[in-house]
Amino acid sequence: MKQHNRSVSVVLVAVSVVGVSAGIASADGMTPSHAPSDKAFVAFMANVNVSEIAAGSNAQKNATSECVRQAGRVLYDNHTQLEVKLKPVAKSLGVSLPSGPTTADQRMFAPVAEKAHTPAYDTAWLKMMYPGHKEALATIDQEIASTRNSQVKAYAEMARPIIQAHLDMVYGAKCHTPPSTS
Template sequence: MFKRITLVLVAVAVALLSSATAGALTQPDLNEQDREFLRKAHRSNLAEIQAGQAAQEKGASATVRDLGAKIVTDHTKLDSDLRRVAEQVGVDLPKRPSADQRRELEQVTAQSGEDFDRAWLAAQIAGHHRSLANGAEELQEGSSSEVKQLARDARPIVQTHLDMLQKASGG
């Protein structure tokens, strides 16, 4: 009887170890590109949200204020999805935008009126170009299907923002 119980316990332990190993094998295979994409995209989202809030507060034109609101809404959603994936794959994210992003926003918000609008649009156009490049690099070099899907999902949203920003700037 004791041998039978021991045998059952060993079989259960082997089954548990096998399923744990199988689970580990199905975890996403992250490379450094995936990690870097998540960090850069998160920082970009944080910067875009702050910039959008600034546009809502300081924008001289209704167009800039409306674009700011759309950018806040869309980048908040994109970042929520990104944070969920980063948590699933175990990537720690930065707490705030990069020093360059913060400095750029400070320079833009130092402006007022139409000067603010022009500076804000130019900064947003440049930032959205960088976001598209970051996503393209992830699609080319990334290894995690979950992280690559984030880049795929973000691309049309970021492109729409870029198109709207360029139209608003007259370009």
């Protein structure tokens, strides 16, 4: 079971550390509405989404507290919806969406997954969620301020309060009651 957890578990922090934009920013001849930074942002958000879907699923299965299980459910539901809404934006920019978390992301989450079904898991999961969400929020704010692509800006503005709510849920590496996902 631990091996299965490692293969499907990932956390947002890993995505922000990996630096998604490295392989995306080589878009020659782009028009201002399809700037490389927009493509990098879309790729970043796609990786955030698949990572958070996996991390949320893992928390629902392996957390010991109801609060962390609920937080996992919120992350899973919200990032699944964000991924659906990102697909047309990615298609319009020619950005391929990942089918799942990267191997590097999985390795980053392995120490958390090894603590499954213990209170240490809950603490480790919460500690990993905060910095990643903070980085994602900063990236979203930067994109909102800099993009001239109305479709990308609309997505970023729609995603911002969701990511802020996630940040609020895990603030201080403590679980705060998640909002309802309905």
